[in-house]
Structure formats: structure tokens, C-alpha cells
Amino acid sequence: MLKNVNPDLKISKHDYNEEIDSLKLRLGELQRELRNSKIPVIIVFEGWDAAGIAKVCNKVIRSFDPRGYTLYHIGDPGTAEKSMPLFWRFWKRIPSKGNIVIFDRSWYSRILHEDIRISRKCRVSINYSGIFERQLYDDGYLIIKLFLHISKHEQKKRFKNPDDDPCLKYYIKNTDWNPNDDYDKYYPYIDDILNETDYDFAPWNIIESDDPNFAVIKTYRLLIKYAEDFLSARKTSDSQFARLKYIPAPERFTLPDAEPDNPLNRDDYLKLKKKHGKEIQKLQAELYKKRIPLILLFEGWDASGKGGAIVRFTEYLNPRGYRIIPISAPSDAELKYNYLWRFYKELPIPGMIRIFDRSWYGRVLVERVEELCSDYEWQRAYHEINELEEQLLEWGAVVIKFWMHIDKDEQLRRFRERQNNPYKQWKITEEDWRNRSKWDKYELAVSDMVRLTSTEKCPWNIVLGNNKYNARIQTLSTIENEIKSKIQEIKNES
Amino acid sequence: MLKNVNPDLKISKHDYNEEIDSLKLRLGELQRELRNSKIPVIIVFEGWDAAGIAKVCNKVIRSFDPRGYTLYHIGDPGTAEKSMPLFWRFWKRIPSKGNIVIFDRSWYSRILHEDIRISRKCRVSINYSGIFERQLYDDGYLIIKLFLHISKHEQKKRFKNPDDDPCLKYYIKNTDWNPNDDYDKYYPYIDDILNETDYDFAPWNIIESDDPNFAVIKTYRLLIKYAEDFLSARKTSDSQFARLKYIPAPERFTLPDAEPDNPLNRDDYLKLKKKHGKEIQKLQAELYKKRIPLILLFEGWDASGKGGAIVRFTEYLNPRGYRIIPISAPSDAELKYNYLWRFYKELPIPGMIRIFDRSWYGRVLVERVEELCSDYEWQRAYHEINELEEQLLEWGAVVIKFWMHIDKDEQLRRFRERQNNPYKQWKITEEDWRNRSKWDKYELAVSDMVRLTSTEKCPWNIVLGNNKYNARIQTLSTIENEIKSKIQEIKNES
Numbered sequence: 005m006l007k008n009v010n011p012d013l014k015i016s017k018h019d020y021n022e023e024i025d026s027l028k029l030r031l032g033e034l035q036r037e038l039r040n041s042k043i044p045v046i047i048v049f050e051g052w053d054a055a056g057i058a059k060v061c062n063k064v065i066r067s068f069d070p071r072g073y074t075l076y077h078i079g080d081p082g083t084a085e086k087s088m089p090l091f092w093r094f095w096k097r098i099p100s101k102g103n104i105v106i107f108d109r110s111w112y113s114r115i116l117h118e119d120i121r122i123s124r125k126c127r128v129s130i131n132y133s134g135i136f137e138r139q140l141y142d143d144g145y146l147i148i149k150l151f152l153h154i155s156k157h158e159q160k161k162r163f164k165n166p167d168d169d170p171c172l173k174y175y176i177k178n179t180d181w182n183p184n185d186d187y188d189k190y191y192p193y194i195d196d197i198l199n200e201t202d203y204d205f206a207p208w209n210i211i212e213s214d215d216p217n218f219a220v221i222k223t224y225r226l227l228i229k230y231a232e233d234f235l236s237a238r239k240t241s242d243s244q245f246a247r248l249k250y251i252p253a254p255e256r257f258t259l260p261d262a263e264p265d266n267p268l269n270r271d272d273y274l275k276l277k278k279k280h281g282k283e284i285q286k287l288q289a290e291l292y293k294k295r296i297p298l299i300l301l302f303e304g305w306d307a308s309g310k311g312g313a314i315v316r317f318t319e320y321l322n323p324r325g326y327r328i329i330p331i332s333a334p335s336d337a338e339l340k341y342n343y344l345w346r347f348y349k350e351l352p353i354p355g356m357i358r359i360f361d362r363s364w365y366g367r368v369l370v371e372r373v374e375e376l377c378s379d380y381e382w383q384r385a386y387h388e389i390n391e392l393e394e395q396l397l398e399w400g401a402v403v404i405k406f407w408m409h410i411d412k413d414e415q416l417r418r419f420r421e422r423q424n425n426p427y428k429q430w431k432i433t434e435e436d437w438r439n440r441s442k443w444d445k446y447e448l449a450v451s452d453m454v455r456l457t458s459t460e461k462c463p464w465n466i467v468l469g470n471n472k473y474n475a476r477i478q479t480l481s482t483i484e485n486e487i488k489s490k491i492q493e494i495k496n497e498s
Numbered sequence: 499m500l501k502n503v504n505p506d507l508k509i510s511k512h513d514y515n516e517e518i519d520s521l522k523l524r525l526g527e528l529q530r531e532l533r534n535s536k537i538p539v540i541i542v543f544e545g546w547d548a549a550g551i552a553k554v555c556n557k558v559i560r561s562f563d564p565r566g567y568t569l570y571h572i573g574d575p576g577t578a579e580k581s582m583p584l585f586w587r588f589w590k591r592i593p594s595k596g597n598i599v600i601f602d603r604s605w606y607s608r609i610l611h612e613d614i615r616i617s618r619k620c621r622v623s624i625n626y627s628g629i630f631e632r633q634l635y636d637d638g639y640l641i642i643k644l645f646l647h648i649s650k651h652e653q654k655k656r657f658k659n660p661d662d663d664p665c666l667k668y669y670i671k672n673t674d675w676n677p678n679d680d681y682d683k684y685y686p687y688i689d690d691i692l693n694e695t696d697y698d699f700a701p702w703n704i705i706e707s708d709d710p711n712f713a714v715i716k717t718y719r720l721l722i723k724y725a726e727d728f729l730s731a732r733k734t735s736d737s738q739f740a741r742l743k744y745i746p747a748p749e750r751f752t753l754p755d756a757e758p759d760n761p762l763n764r765d766d767y768l769k770l771k772k773k774h775g776k777e778i779q780k781l782q783a784e785l786y787k788k789r790i791p792l793i794l795l796f797e798g799w800d801a802s803g804k805g806g807a808i809v810r811f812t813e814y815l816n817p818r819g820y821r822i823i824p825i826s827a828p829s830d831a832e833l834k835y836n837y838l839w840r841f842y843k844e845l846p847i848p849g850m851i852r853i854f855d856r857s858w859y860g861r862v863l864v865e866r867v868e869e870l871c872s873d874y875e876w877q878r879a880y881h882e883i884n885e886l887e888e889q890l891l892e893w894g895a896v897v898i899k900f901w902m903h904i905d906k907d908e909q910l911r912r913f914r915e916r917q918n919n920p921y922k923q924w925k926i927t928e929e930d931w932r933n934r935s936k937w938d939k940y941e942l943a944v945s946d947m948v949r950l951t952s953t954e955k956c957p958w959n960i961v962l963g964n965n966k967y968n969a970r971i972q973t974l975s976t977i978e979n980e981i982k983s984k985i986q987e988i989k990n991e992s
Contacts, residue, residue, distance in 0.1 A: 029921055036924060062817040066809065070822035070855060077818035083577060108818060315560065323556045324571035324602060328564035337831045361564060427523055430530060 005198040005208055006191065009155040015217040027224040031067040034231040035104065039072055041235060042101040044145045047227070048110045051152025053183040054162040055213050060152065061108050063220045064227065073104040078113060087295070087354050089399040090114060090129055091136050095348035098140065100340035111136070112197065120193055128398060133201055135391045141205040142384060143342045146234045149208050150223060151198060156187040158214040250383030250452075257451040260466060262411045264474040273473035280480035281320035287487045288321050288357070295354035296490060297401040300483070301363040304408025305446075306436045307418040308469045313408065313479045314359055326357035331366060343367055343377075343385075344392060354400070363405075364389055368453050373445045386456040393462045402490045403462050406479060407454065410469040412443055499692040499702055500685065503649040509711040521718040525561040528725040529598065533566055535729060536595040538639045541721070542604045545646025547677040548656040549707050554646065555602050557714045558721065567598040572607060581789070581848050583893040584608060584623055585630050589842035592634065594834035605630070606691065614687055622892060627695055629885045635699040636878060637836045640728045643702050644717060645692060650681040652708040744877030744946075751945040754960060756905045758968040767967035774974035775814035781981045782815055782851070789848035790984060791895040794977070795857040798902025799940075800930045801912040802963045807902065807973045808853055820851035825860060837861055837871075837879075838886060848894070857899075858883055862947050867939045880950040887956045896984045897956050898977060901948065904963040906937055 015023075038045060047064075049057045065075060076097050085093045090111065099105040111133055119126040137147055154162075163184050202208045209226055213219035268276070291298055300317075302310040318326060329350050338346045344364060352358040367389070372382040396403050410418075419440070422432040439446070458464045465482050469475040509517075532539060541558075543551045559569060570591050579587045584605065593599040605627055613620040631641055648656075657678050696702045703720050707713035762770070785792055794811075796804040812820060823844050832840045838858060846852040861883070866876040890897050904912075913930060916922040933940070952958045959976050963969040 058816050058818055062812070062815070065817060066813070069824075070805075070808075071824040071826070075817055075821070311564075314564075318556070319560070321556070322552050323559060323569050324552055327569070330563075330565040332565070335831060337829060 005151075005202060005210060006153060006195045007210075009153055009158070009212045009214050011214065013212045013218050014215040015221050017217065020217040020221060023221060024224070027221070027228065028067040030228055031064075031224060031231070032069070034228060034235070035068050035072055037235055038104070038146070038231060039102040041238065043234065043238070044099040044101050044140075045104040045231075046099060046140065046145055046147045047104065047106045048112070048147070048149040049106065049108050049152065050110060050112045050150070051211070051213065052154050052159055052187070054159050055152035055154045056216055056219060057108055057152055059216060060211075060213075060219050060223050061106060064223060065106070067224075068104065072102070073106060074099070075106040075108055078107055078109040078111075081114070084353065088351065089395050091132055091395070092348055092351060094136065095345060098145070098341060098345060100337075102340075112201070115197065116190075116193065130197065130200055132395060134203060135395075137203060137206040139344070139388050139391070140342060143381075144238075145342075146230065147206040148227060148230045149206055150211050150226065151208055152211045152213040152219060154213045156184065159187060160184045250379075250386065250456075253452065253455055256448065257455045259407075259409055259447070259450065259454075260468065262409045262414065262468050262470040264468045264471050264478075266474075267471045268473040268477065270473070273477065276477045277316060277480065280477070280484050281316075283484050284317070284480065284487075285320045287484065287491075288325055290491055291357070291402075291487065292325060292355040294491065294494065296487075296494075297352045297354045297396075297399070298357040298487065299352065299396060299401050299403045300357070300359045301365065301403070301405040302359065302361050302408065303363060303365050303369065303406065304467070304469065305410050305415055306439055307415055307422065307432075308408035308410045309472050309475050310361055310406075310408050312472060313406070313467070313476050314361060316476045317480060317483060318359070321357065325355070326359060327352070328359045328361055331360060331362040343371075343381075344388070347392075351396075352401075364392065365405075365453060365457075368457075369446065369449050372449050373442055386453070389457055390459055393457075393459070397461055402486055404465065404483060404486050405462065406465050406467050406482070407450065408467045408469045408475065412440075414470045415440060499645075499696060499704060500647060500689045501704075503647055503652070503706045503708050505708065507706045507712050508709040509715050511711065514711040514715060517715060518718075521715070521722065522561040524722055525558075525718060525725070526563070528722060528729070529562050529566055531729055532598070532640070532725060533596040535732065537728065537732070538593040538595050538634075539598040539725075540593060540634065540639055540641045541598065541600045542606070542641070542643040543600065543602050543646065544604060544606050544644070545705070545707065546648050546653055546681070548653050549646035549648045550710055550713060551602055551646055553710060554705075554707075554713050554717050555600060558717060559600065561718075562598065566596070567600060568593070569600040569602055572601055572603040572605075575608070578847065582845065583889050585626055585889070586842055586845060588630065589839060592639070592835060592839060594831075596834075606695070609691065610684075610687065624691065624694055626889060628697055629889075631697060631700040633838070633882050633885070634836060637875075638732075639836075640724065641700040642721060642724045643700055644705050644720065645702055646705045646707040646713060648707050650678065653681060654678045744873075744880065744950075747946065747949055750942065751949045753901075753903055753941070753944065753948075754962065756903045756908065756962050756964040758962045758965050758972075760968075761965045762967040762971065764967070767971060770971045771810060771974065774971070774978050775810075777978050778811070778974065778981075779814045781978065781985075782819055784985055785851070785896075785981065786819060786849040788985065788988065790981075790988075791846045791848045791890075791893070792851040792981065793846065793890060793895050793897045794851070794853045795859065795897070795899040796853065796855050796902065797857060797859050797863065797900065798961070798963065799904050799909055800933055801909055801916070801926075802902035802904045803966050803969050804855055804900075804902050806966060807900070807961070807970050808855060810970045811974060811977060812853070815851065819849070820853060821846070822853045822855055825854060825856040837865075837875075838882070841886075845890075846895075858886065859899075859947060859951075862951075863940065863943050866943050867936055880947070883951055884953055887951075887953070891955055896980055898959065898980050899956065900959050900961050900973060900976070901944065902961050902963045902969065906934075908964045909934060 049061060051057050061075060065073060074097075078093075081093065094107075094111055097105060097107075111129070115126060115129045115133070119129050141147055163182055198208050211219050211222050211226075290296075302314060304310050314328060318328070334343070334346060347360075347364050350358060350360075367377065367385040368382050371377045393403055419432055419436060422428040454464045454466070465478075467475050467478050543555060545551050555569060559567060568591075572587075575587065588601075588605055591599060591601075605623070609620060609623045609627070613623050635641055657676055692702050705713050705716050705720075784790075796808060798804050808822060812822070828837070828840060841854075841858050844852060844854075861871065861879040862876050865871045887897055913926055913934070916926040948958045948960070959972075961969050961972050
């Protein structure tokens with residue numbers, strides 16, 4: 005994508021002053037239109053060192069109402085960020101509906117700085133950039149990517165006279181290394197990455213920046229064009245890049261019988277519970293020492309024993325190392341973001357345990373059945389969730405997902421028991437009965453979920469839940485085994 | 499407060515089992531009652547090393563619905579936390595209404611570990627602990643502080659046999675230092691701090707913990723008692739510790755004439771703007787190098803030129819180093835917290851600039867005038883805000899607050915101009931006219947604010963705003979001078 009910067013791409017001070025005010029007004033108007041249309045916007049600024057990103061950014065944000073934008077300068081990741089998946093810090097910073105986030109440097113700088121020398125990691129990161137941008141694009145985000153391109157000659161000049169540009173001084177004082185020496189070396193790398201990540205849903209735009217006036221005006225014009233096009237396209241059609249189609253099953257996947265073959269008695273249960281508990285206690289320390297994040301997802305029918313299974317597991321843990329995240333309907337604030345946003349925020353730091361009591365699978369369960377999202381949204385969620393979990397595994401996490409399974413009769417029995425027990429009455433509400441009346445719809449949703457998101461590395465564990473003792477032991481032993489096999493895997497690698 | 503642990507304080511396994519289930523049920527019920535009454539609860543666990551905090555915590559949280567509590571283990575602060583005010587990380591973690599936050603270790607551990615050797619810093623931190631707890635207490639928070647106390651003998655035993663307690667292993671493996679050697683040395687320090695911070699609104703409770711069963715049962719009983727008392731007290735009266743009373747002014751403080759004596763012409767304005775701008779550009783780099791946080795607060799009448807003044811200031815800045823925080827009415831989520839919470843979250847990291855376009859003073863301006871909070875709330879806010887700003891200054895921040903002042907005629911002129919200008923129409927709404935009709939009430943609120951929160955170190959700057967040129971230059975030169983005098987102050991100290 006990169007070409008030599010044409011030295012004719014200049015704008016005189018006079019022409020600049022003629023044009024800038026009307027561009028500012030227009031972009032300001034468009035910001036308000038985007039806001040009213042609840043469109044979230046991501047603007048990515050990348051470019052050569054000393055290309056003038058800070059200056060161009062500062063000109064652009066002058067047209068924006070500060071209520072509607074946030075600028076993030078993406079520098080070296082902090083200790084916490086370094087230990088998390090690459091896109092975690094960017095997911096946390098995505099704009100909410102109607103707002104603009106400007107990334108002054110972005111994941112592309114991280115890929116270039118950190119990954120370029122390790123080619124497998126670089127491949128993976130580039131792949132994830134496409135997933136990140138596509139998922140947001142499909143969700144209605146406008147993504148505009150700009151690369152500020154300067155010639156080697158111009159860069160050299162700027163580094164020689166840093167006093168001309170006080171912004172640059174920040175940077176230069178911190179290092180002896182002159183990036184200009186590496187211009188030629190990086191050129192093909194950058195060109196490759198730009199070509200490869202020039203997605204149709206988020207293409208690159210080269211801003212020739214040897215002349216700062218030209219860079220500002222071109223940036224303004226591009227932003228205006230993108231905003232106008234996006235606003236008018238939205239009026240006529242849904243996203244054009246709906247590349248993931250849900251394929252209904254040829255035949256319904258059937259959940260197994262929820263009754264275990266060998267029901268446990270209380271004594272055996274207590275013995276087994278203690279045995280697994282002691283193991284898990286030690287394994288928590290191993291996870292902590294080896295900085296392995298553990299993510300547990302509990303899904304299941306109402307009254308299927310999710311809470312009970314979680315309690316029997318956490319009983320053996322040090323409370324400093326785990327947290328239970330109960331997931332209910334998203335709040336109004338959360339609804340302003342992509343549905344995965346609130347889960348990214350809850351990822352554990354390495355060595356810690358997060359237990360999701362309900363999870364991102366809400367999208368393809370309750371939100372599908374209750375029609376809280378569009379068909380297009382839940383139908384592409386299977387793939388999006390697989391992509392999320394793949395990234396968690398690549399990061400090094402142990403991810404275990406449980407479907408707590410009981411049959412319809414057992415549920416009725418438990419509902420009645422709860423209603424008759426004064427200590428448990430609070431646990432049962434009208435909503436549980438409403439959900440129960442939709443059992444068949446939920447069953448279809450569960451079977452699709454298990455079918456479409458049981459990947460080789462991250463399969464569903466169907467817990468036979470009619471007998472609580474068996475269910476809890478199955479849960480504990482699955483957790484124990486999964487952690488052990490991860491630890492073994494690490495040993496084998498080293 | 500500390501006494502030798504009485505060896506008779508034991509509970510047998512049998513008695514423990516007899517009592518624990520009913521305690522659990524009761525505390526579970528109380529959690530739901532607190533939730534329904536929207537009471538936020540903070541439980542602080544402190545104690546000797548190896549006193550068994552993790553174990554007691556894990557027993558206690560078993561009675562809680564995970565939807566309603568969060569446990570934070572407070573260890574060494576991270577890099578970011580270290581650079582912020584001591585209570586910043588705790589303010590960020592306060593519970594929202596109806597929820598419980600458990601601090602497994604807290605600010606008291608930080609005071610002990612970090613401050614104990616520097617006696618002035620320790621004094622200051624202890625003072626701030628009282629402010630933190632009182633502000634939350636006054637706002638309806640229930641604060642329960644527990645100190646797990648074990649004898650030197652018992653502690654020694656526990657460190658000798660860490661395998662008995664897998665929780666302890668986490669800790670011990672990381673260090674050669676045996677805290678037991680320092681038990682006697684720390685005893686009087688801890689005792690002093692406990693005595694001094696045994697506030698009537700948040701007293702300490704000693705949990706004798708040589709016997710773990712006793713510790714768990716006593717903790718349960720105490721939590722139950724606190725919750726019951728608080729729930730019944732709330733039913734009869736408002737907070738009893740309303741110690742700050744608003745004293746109306748003997749005579750109204752009069753704002754100055756908004757017309758400057760020496761109105762600037764455009765040429766002089768542009769020259770001065772550039773001069774200050776160049777200085778400010780350099781000063782931003784100084785702030786960054788010296789890691790000084792800069793906090794600017796802009797308050798003022800509608801159409802008084804807050805936005806314009808901010809734009810003229812940021813024009814000269816590197817966008818990586820500043821952020822504008824526009825403050826509007828709190829969201830539903832924000833309303834669930836103490837009103838200062840959302841501002842703590844927005845504090846700059848050292849070296850960065852945060853510009854608040856409206857600020858925490860909303861409490862004593864719009865919230866007072868529009869009756870969005872109770873008299874008791876806005877009347878004590880003056881003092882609370884002074885305490886906040888004092889902590890920011892102590893931390894090392896430069897805090898500058900501007901009241902952009904115009905008179906009523908000038909406002910009318912500007913409103914009309916906005917209405918007649920197609921590019922500015924969006925800036926004016928019905929609300930502006932409504933606010934204008936309450937000019938007198940606002941004037942009283944402003945005069946109280948200036949009178950009660952102009953402290954010696956952090957006075958209000960009244961900007962004479964009828965002339966925009968003068969107003970902007972006054973703002974720029976004030977900022978320039980304040981930064982310079984801070985830098986000078988640091989030089990003098992070193």
C-alpha cells in the first residue's frame with residue numbers, strides 16, 4: 005500500500021485557512037448526526053514515528069464536542085495489560101453507541117513493536133485484528149483506519165530539529181535510538197501488515213504527511229466522507245458484511261438423560277467431595293504459581309444446581325484467588341456496548357479464577373428465546389464466541405464450560421420444594437415459571453449451542469444433574485482433570 | 499484495644515456445627531434486607547499475618563448471594579496505584595447501593611506497611627482514613643471493621659506448620675522474613691492505630707482468633723448484629739453523625755462585575771494568546787517530566803465561555819497528555835454510588851492533565867438549586883469537597899478552579915446569538931432558558947460555594963467573562979502562573 009510520498013501533496017497556509025473552518029463545522033455536524041443515530045465510531049491513527057499523529061489528532065478533536073469522544077494514546081502496555089490477551093485493552097476501550105474513540109496508536113503498533121520478530125505470534129495477532137474489527141463492524145461500528153506516511157528524508161529532518169515540534173520532544177528524550185535508521189528495514193514489514201489488514205470492512209487510508217497542512221486537510225476530508233457514507237448506507241440496509249450464517253441442524257441434537265446411572269449416596273458423596281476438594285486446593289496454588297488463568301462457565305436450566313456446584317467448588321479455595329461473576333440481564337450502560345464488552349472487563353488476571361454464573365452464552369440462550377436481540381445477532385454469535393474462546397485458550401487460560409442438565413419433571417419437583425421451604429422461597433420467582441413454559445424453545449437453543457460451540461479444545465461438559473451429589477462430583481472432577489492436564493501440557497512443552 | 503488473647507475463647511467442633519447453619523441463614527436473610535433497603539456495606543478485615551483472614555472470609559461469603567458482594571484482596575499496590583492518592587484505589591472499589599464490599603486487608607495494611615516508618619505520612623494517612631470512612635458513613639454506608647487477633651505463640655505455631663493451612667503457603671513461599679519475629683515490635687504500633695481509628699461511626703471489633711471456630715462464629719455474630727442494628731436505626735432516623743452544618747452567610751458574598759476594566763482588542767488578544775500558549779506548551783512537558791498531575795475545574799454560567807476557554811488552552815497541548823471530562827447529570831449507574839466516586843475514577847495519572855468541564859461542584863450548584871439532593875447532602879458537601887481537594891494537593895497535584903462569570907444581560911445576548919446562528923443553535927436548549935429563570939437561586943449557590951470552598955491553597959479564580967478575549971487570557975495566564983509556581987515550589991524543596 006505504501007508508495008513514495010509525492011512531494012506535490014502540499015497545501016499552502018492560505019488554502020488551508022480557506023478550507024479548514026468549513027471542514028470543522030461539517031465534521032462537528034456529523035459527530036452530532038452519528039450521535040443521534042447511536043453509531044459508535046473507532047478512529048485508528050498509525051504512522052511512522054514523527055509523522056505528526058499527535059498534531060493531526062489535536063486538530064481533528066477540535067471539531068468534536070468533548071462529550072462525545074475519548075482519545076487514547078496507546079503506549080507500552082502496563083504490567084497488567086502485558087499479562088492479558090492482546091485485544092483486552094482495546095476491548096475495554098471500545099466506544100459506546102453514539103461515541104467516538106480515537107486510538108492514537110493502536111493494536112497495529114503493538115503488533116509491530118512486540119510481535120514482528122516472532123513470526124507465529126505476529127500471524128496470530130494479525131488474525132485477531134481481523135476478528136476484532138469484523139466483530140465490531142458486524143455490530144454496527146464504523147471503523148476508520150489512517151496511516152500517516154512520511155518519507156525517510158522528511159523523518160530525518162524532523163528528528164534533527166525536534167525543537168520545531170514540542171510534541172516530539174517527549175518521545176526523543178527517552179531514547180538514544182533513532183527510528184530513522186530503521187526506516188528502510190521497517191518499510192516492507194509495515195507495507196505487508198497494511199496490505200494484509202486492509203479489510204473490506206475496515207480498509208486502510210494512507211495520509212501523505214510530509215506537509216502537515218495536507219495531512220490535516222486530507223484527514224478531515226476522509227473522516228467526513230466515511231461518516232457521510234456510513235450514515236447514508238445505514239439508512240438503506242443492514243450491515244453488508246454479514247458473513248456468518250447460522251445453519252439449522254439437520255436434526256436436533258439430543259441432550260442425554262439427566263439421570264446418572266450410578267446415583268451416589270451421601271457418604272460416598274462426602275468422601276469424594278473431600279478427595280477432590282483437597283486436590284483442588286493444591287491446584288489453586290499451582291495455578292497461582294504458574295500464572296494460569298482459570299475461567300469457568302456455568303449454564304443450565306433454572307434450579308439445575310449451578311449455585312450449589314459453585315459453592316462446593318469454592319469451599320476449598322482461597323477467597324483471594326477467585327471471584328464469582330453472576331451474570332444477569334445487561335444494564336442500560338452495558339447495552340450501549342457490544343455484548344462481549346462486559347465479559348472482557350471481567351477476565352481474570354493470570355493465576356486467578358473467575359466463575360461465571362451464566363455467561364456470554366446468554367446471547368444464544370435467553371436473548372435468542374426472549375427475542376432480546378435480532379436473528380442476525382444471535383446467529384453470528386456462535387462464531388464470535390468460538391473466536392473469543394479460541395483467544396482465551398491461545399492466551400493460556402483453562403476454560404471449562406458446564407451445562408447443568410436436569411429434566412422437566414425434576415425441575416418441577418425443585419420449584420415446588422423451593423416454594424414450600426421458607427428459606428428458599430426467595431430463590432424462585434415468576435420469571436422461573438415463565439422460563440419453564442418455554443422449555444421447548446430453550447431446548448432447541450441449548451442443542452444449537454452445544455452443537456455449534458463444542459470445539460475440540462473447548463467442549464461443553466453436560467452435567468447429569470438430576471442427582472445433585474453426582475452433579476457436584478462430576479463438576480469437581482472435571483475441574484480437577486482439566487487443570488491437571490493443562491499443567492501437564494505446560495510441563496511437556498518446557 | 500489489643501489484649502492478650504484469652505485461651506478460653508474456644509468453640510468445639512460440635513457447638514460450631516450446632517450454630518453455624520442458623521447463623522448462615524440469618525446473615526443470608528440480612529443480606530437480602532440490606533439489598534432491598536439499598537444500603538451499601540463495607541466490611542474490613544485486618545489482622546496479624548496468619549490470623550486466618552482468608553479462611554474466615556471464605557466462611558462468611560458462603561452465606562452471601564454472589565450477586566451482592568465483591569471481595570477485594572488488598573495486596574501491594576500496582577505501579578499505577580502507587581502513583582495515585584492512597585485512597586484512590588479504595589474509592590474506586592466502594593460498593594454501590596445494596597451491595598457489600600469485603601476488603602481482605604485494606605488501607606490499614608497500607609498505612610502499616612508503607613507509612614509506619616515515616617511518621618508525618620502516617621499521621622496524614624490516618625487522618626484520611628477518618629475522612630474516607632466518615633464521608634461514606636454520612637452518605638449511608640454501613641462500615642464494619644474487624645481485626646483478627648492471635649497470640650504470638652499461636653502465630654509462631656502456624657508459621658511452623660504452613661502445610662496445615664494451604665492458604666498460608668501462598669504467602670510464606672514468597673519471603674524469607676518471618677513476621678513472627680516482629681510481633682512484639684508491631685504490637686504497640688497496631689494498638690495505637692486501632693485506638694486512633696476507632697471512630698464512633700466505624701469502630702473496631704477485635705476477633706480473638708487463636709481458635710478458628712471461635713473466630714468464624716464471633717465474626718458471624720458481629721456481622722449479624724451490625725446489620726440488624728443498622729437496619730432498625732435507619733428506620734427511625736437519619737444518620738446520627740451529621741457533624742457538618744452549613745452556616746448561611748451573614749451577608750451575601752457579591753460576585754465582582756463581569757466587565758473587565760481593560761477590554762482587549764483582537765490583535766492584542768492573539769498576541770497574548772500565542773505568548774501564553776508557547777509557555778504552556780513547554781510547561782506541559784515539564785509537568786510530564788516531573789510527574790505532576792494537573793486538574794482544572796471549569797464552572798460558570800451557561801454560555802459563559804467555558805468551552806471556548808478550554809479550546810484555547812488545549813490548542814497548545816499534546817493530545818496524549820490531556821483529557822477533557824465533560825460532566826453532566828450522573829447516570830443511573832453512577833447514582834448508585836457516593837457522588838464523589840465518579841470523579842475519583844477520572845483523576846489523572848501523574849504528569850497528565852484532566853480538564854473538568856463542570857465538576858464535583860455540581861453538588862452545591864445544580865443539585866442544590868434543582869433539589870436533586872437533600873439539604874443535608876449539599877450542606878455537608880462544602881466540607882467534603884475541601885477534604886477531597888486537600889488530598890489532591892497533598893498528593894502533589896496542581897488544582898485550579900475557574901468560575902466563568904458573566905452578567906445576566908451578557909448571557910441573554912449570547913443566548914440570542916446562538917439561536918440566530920445556524921452553527922450554534924444546537925448549543926442552546928430549553929434547559930438553558932430554564933436555568934436562566936433561576937438566576938437568583940444560582941447566584942446564592944455560587945456565592946456560598948466561593949465563600950465556603952476558597953481555601954488558602956485552592957482558591958476560586960473568578961474569570962471576568964463579559965469580554966471573551968480577556969476571559970481567555972485570564973484563564974491562560976492563571977494556568978501558566980500556577981504551574982510555574984508549583985515547579986518553583988518543588989525546586990525550593992529539593
